[in-house]
Amino acid sequence: MTPDQAIAFGIVGVTIGLFVWGQLPYDLVALLALLAGLVTGVVPAKEAFSGFSDDIVIIVASALLVSAAVAKSGVVETIMRPLVPYLRSPATQVPVLAGAVMLLSAFVKNIGALALLMPVAFQLARRTGHSPSALLMPMSFASLLGGLVTLIGTSPNIIASRMREEILGEPFRMFDFAPVGIVVSLAGLAFLAIGWRLLPGGRRPSAGMEAAFALEAYTTEATLPAESPMAGGTVAEFEALVAGVHVACVIRERFRRLTPTPATVLRAGDVLLLEGEPEDLERLQARAGLVLAGERQAARQPVEEAGVIEGVITGASPLVGRTPAETDLARRHGLAVLAVSRRGERISRRLAALRLRAGDVVILKGEQERLPEVLGELHILPLSGRDIALGSRKRSLVPAIVLGVAMACVGLNLVPVAVAFFAAAVAMLTLRALTMRDAYDTMEWSVLILLGALIPVSEAIRTTGGSDLIAGWLAVAVHGLPPLGALALMMVVAMAVTPFLNNAATVLMLAPIAASLAERLHLSPDAFLMAVAMGAACDFLTPVGHQCNTLVMGPGGYRFGAYARLGAPLTLIVLLIGVPMIAWVWPLAAR
Numbered sequence: 263m264t265p266d267q268a269i270a271f272g273i274v275g276v277t278i279g280l281f282v283w284g285q286l287p288y289d290l291v292a293l294l295a296l297l298a299g300l301v302t303g304v305v306p307a308k309e310a311f312s313g314f315s316d317d318i319v320i321i322v323a324s325a326l327l328v329s330a331a332v333a334k335s336g337v338v339e340t341i342m343r344p345l346v347p348y349l350r351s352p353a354t355q356v357p358v359l360a361g362a363v364m365l366l367s368a369f370v371k372n373i374g375a376l377a378l379l380m381p382v383a384f385q386l387a388r389r390t391g392h393s394p395s396a397l398l399m400p401m402s403f404a405s406l407l408g409g410l411v412t413l414i415g416t417s418p419n420i421i422a423s424r425m426r427e428e429i430l431g432e433p434f435r436m437f438d439f440a441p442v443g444i445v446v447s448l449a450g451l452a453f454l455a456i457g458w459r460l461l462p463g464g465r466r467p468s469a470g471m472e473a474a475f476a477l478e479a480y481t482t483e484a485t486l487p488a489e490s491p492m493a494g495g496t497v498a499e500f501e502a503l504v505a506g507v508h509v510a511c512v513i514r515e516r517f518r519r520l521t522p523t524p525a526t527v528l529r530a531g532d533v534l535l536l537e538g539e540p541e542d543l544e545r546l547q548a549r550a551g552l553v554l555a556g557e558r559q560a561a562r563q564p565v566e567e568a569g570v571i572e573g574v575i576t577g578a579s580p581l582v583g584r585t586p587a588e589t590d591l592a593r594r595h596g597l598a599v600l601a602v603s604r605r606g607e608r609i610s611r612r613l614a615a616l617r618l619r620a621g622d623v624v625i626l627k628g629e630q631e632r633l634p635e636v637l638g639e640l641h642i643l644p645l646s647g648r649d650i651a652l653g654s655r656k657r658s659l660v661p662a663i664v665l666g667v668a669m670a671c672v673g674l675n676l677v678p679v680a681v682a683f684f685a686a687a688v689a690m691l692t693l694r695a696l697t698m699r700d701a702y703d704t705m706e707w708s709v710l711i712l713l714g715a716l717i718p719v720s721e722a723i724r725t726t727g728g729s730d731l732i733a734g735w736l737a738v739a740v741h742g743l744p745p746l747g748a749l750a751l752m753m754v755v756a757m758a759v760t761p762f763l764n765n766a767a768t769v770l771m772l773a774p775i776a777a778s779l780a781e782r783l784h785l786s787p788d789a790f791l792m793a794v795a796m797g798a799a800c801d802f803l804t805p806v807g808h809q810c811n812t813l814v815m816g817p818g819g820y821r822f823g824a825y826a827r828l829g830a831p832l833t834l835i836v837l838l839i840g841v842p843m844i845a846w847v848w849p850l851a852a853r
Contacts, residue, residue, distance in 0.1 A: 265724040269302045274723060274771065277716075289708040292715035292767075300417035304722040313717030313836075319710055321420050324683035325765070327667070329370035330704040331661040331690040332378075339539050340549075342382055352396040355386050357455040359397055360404035364447055367408030368415050369669060373809045376405040380817070381541060384392040389505055390764060398814035399828055400454040405451040405801055405810050408835075410443035411681055412436055412804055413672070417713075419768040422681075422795035425773040429787055436672040436679065442792065442843045450832055460827045461820075479537040480625065481510065481609040482601035484552035488530035494551045498524035504546040507538035511610055535610065540572075540625060543601065555599055555613055569630030569699075570600070571637070572645045577620040587614040595636045620678040630699060661695045706809075713766055720770040733778030745785055745850040749793050750841045752776050756797025757833060761804040768798040787849040793841065800836045802829030 263271075265534030277295040280286055282516065283601050286294075298315075313319070321601060340363060349355045359379055366375035383401060388396040409416030415424055427433035487492055492500050495648055497509050501524075503792045512768045513522040520526065528534075534552070581589055592599040599613050603623040609616060618624075623645070628636060637644055668686035671677050679683075690696045696704070722728075740748040752772075760768045776790040780819040805815040811825065 263731065264726065266304050267728045270299075270719075270722045270726045271305070273298045273719060274300070277509055277719070280798060281477050287708060288767075289711040289715070292712040292719075295465065295719045296690045296715040300627060300721050304726060305718045309718055309721070311714075311718075313715035316714070316717055318417070318420050318424055318426070318542075319713050320680045320719065321683055323416055323705060323710055324680070324687040325371050325414050326704055326706060327687040327696065328661070328665055328683060328690060331371055331696040332665060334696060334700070335658050335661040337365055337659060337662045344378070345381070346386065349386055350390055352392055352458060354391075355383075355390075355397055355530070356400050356458045356721075357451065359383055359386075360400045360454050361451055362405040363401045364408035364451060367409075367444075369665060370410040371692055372405040372409040372416055373413075376402055376737060376810050376814070376836045381812075384731070384817075387504065393819075395818040396458050397818065398809075398818035399461060399820060399825070400458045402810040402814045403449075403829065403832060404451060404454060406800055406802070406808060407443075407447040410446060410796060411440050412443070413439060413808070414683065415439070415443075416795075416799045417709075418795040418798040420764060421769040422773055422791045423679075425777065426788065426791055429777050433679075434782065434791075435675065436669070441793070441794075441847045442796070442840065446796070446836055446840045447844050453592065453832055453835055454828075458827055458833060459668045460831075462824060462827075469743065479508075480540060480543065480623075481599040481613075482533050482536050482543050482625075483555040483613045484536060485553060485555070486528055486530060487533045487535060490530070490551040491825060492528060493530040495528055496524065497522045497528065500528060500550065503549045504538070504542050505541040507536055507546045509534055510537050510608060512533040513612065513830065533612065535612070537608070540601065568627060570625065570627045571632050571633055572623065572625050573637055573642040575618055575620055575622045575624060575640045576643055577689065579618075579620070581618045581640055582620050583617055585615050585617055595628070595640065596632060597626050597628040597636060599624055600627055618851070658695060660688060660693050664689045664695070672750045679800075683839040709766065714769050716767055720774065724769070724774040730778045730782075732775045733782050735823070736775070736779050737782045740779075745783065746841060748779070748783060748785070749777075749789055749845060749850065752779065752790050753793040753797040753837060756794045757800060757837075758812050760762055760798045760801045760808075765798040765808060769794055785850045788850065789844050789850050792844045796836065796840050796844070800833065802832045815848055 265620070273295055276298075277291055280294070281288065296305065296310060297555055298308050300307060305744050345358060349358055356770060359382065363375050363379050364714040366378065378400070379401065384396055387397060406416070411418070413419050413434060418436070452822075475796040492503070493511070494799060497512075499557035501507060502508060509522045512522050512526065512528070514529065514531075533555075536546065538546070546552065558818075581591075586592075586599050589595075591599065600615060601624070602609060602616060602618070604619065604623060624641075624642070626633075626637075633800065634644075664686050668682045672682045687701075690740045691701060736751075740751055743751070746807060756768055756772055759772065772794045773791055777787040780787040782788040803812045805820065805825055816821070
């Protein structure tokens with residue numbers, strides 16, 4: 263072992279130790295590793311920051327932005343809506359939701375796909391009286407499986423593709439992962455459809471920030487336009503669009519107030535006072551094509567500058583005892599009142615004529631940059647901790663169309679993946695499917711920094727000959743094993759390392775070693791790179807190896823050991839099916 267190799271191994275060893283220790287953020291550990299490589303000289307100064315301009319970082323960042331735009335468009339909820347009434351128990355809910363997450367994860371970032379459908383899972387659990395714990399972990403695992411199908415489905419695939427380009431001069435294409443990924447994913451879905459019964463039942467989810475908002479239902483005011491699909495429908499049909507929303511009052515011909523019954527027929531131009539949670543109100547607004555009263559007042563503000571916030575009116579506020587019309591909120595302060603929640607009382611007046619009280623919780627829309635200043639002037643205490651969808655997003659098919667075009671361009675090899683998804687991200691912003699502020703909020707900066715910092719460090723292992731050295735040790739370890747056994751060992755190593763590192767970091771570290779091992783064994787590196795990518799992407803044993811598993815831990819009320827109950831059999835299925843499938847699709851014999 264040369265001194266440079268020893269230094270490179272030492273940096274990687276300390277990095278892994280800090281990852282396992284868990285007291286420092288992943289991105290900071292990666293930056294420290296890069297700095298150590300610079301100081302010791304194993305990472306040349308001119309190459310130190312090349313990782314931040316690598317195609318991997320561009321693809322991951324673009325995929326995050328595209329995923330957020332698709333999520334905000336509401337197209338997935340629209341597609342799922344016809345199925346929801348038929349999902350009455352976990353036996354039907356798990357395969358449908360897990361299958362939907364799996365399919366979506368092939369085309370958008372897996373954590374984005376999971377976040378898209380988690381509200382649907384909560385809605386179903388609440389409606390049917392079952393615990394969401396039966397749904398969330400299978401959905402998380404399905405999101406990881408779905409990412410195996412395409413190049414952009416998960417970061418390990420992107421990194422393995424880049425490594426192949428360095429070794430063989432050509433990267434993996436968009437759907438090179440599909441033959442193996444589809445078979446493994448379907449096998450995993452079949453197991454999850456019955457395996458969810460292994461999870462502990464009835465566990466109470468941990469209380470998140472949503473539980474801190476013990477509010478009465480919000481009341482919002484909306485007009486039913488002539489083009490609405492619900493014009494001419496009954497109140498019962500209207501309320502059936504979204505469970506949890508109630509029509510409190512119908513105002514017709516400006517002054518006629520009707521107490522609605524299920525049989526009341528709604529007419530174009532009716533003003534409706536609706537009660538419900540912000541998410542439910544937003545879904546109903548989109549599905550029924552409603553126009554919020556506050557939206558008309560806020561329409562003059564550019565989309566880029568608009569912001570929505572939830573706040574409490576304090577006793578010192580000049581709004582107390584006055585109506586929004588009297589205070590001229592829209593003209594003087596640029597604020598529109600979208601909804602009001604009042605403790606212990608049902609609101610039956612139009613929002614413009616409602617006299618506000620201390621303690622009222624309001625949803626306001628205004629210019630994003632001025633909101634803090636205006637709230638201070640009006641002595642409104644802003645609430646934080648949950649996203650407010652009402653009035654903050656526009657439903658559209660544009661993001662899905664842009665994503666489809668990008669996928670087609672990549673699938674037909676018209677442009678490289680990085681170019682296609684960078685163009686898709688720019689198109690989303692140009693078409694205002696996502697604001698610049700939303701785009702910056704969407705970026706998982708810690709993941710991007712981790713990738714950019716660790717790429718030069720992983721390169722140091724290869725350029726110093728460290729990859730060949732470890733590959734030599736592994737070649738001795740697999741001596742006497744058939745090629746399939748060596749391939750299985752590589753996948754097992756990736757599965758074992760991922761929970762303690764990060765799936766992207768695992769592939770950065772192991773891909774060069776896998777390629778070197780294949781070369782020493784006179785086998786094709788393609789299969790070994792595929793095995794590392796699949797092993798790193800399939801962390802089903804812990805809540806910390808992948809963000810999707812972490813995301814569902816609190817809402818699902820899971821303990822650490824619950825993951826292995828469902829994840830261990832699934833891991834074995836991936837191993838037993840994935841290894842022979844890889845060897846069949848990507849023959850082990852060297853070309």
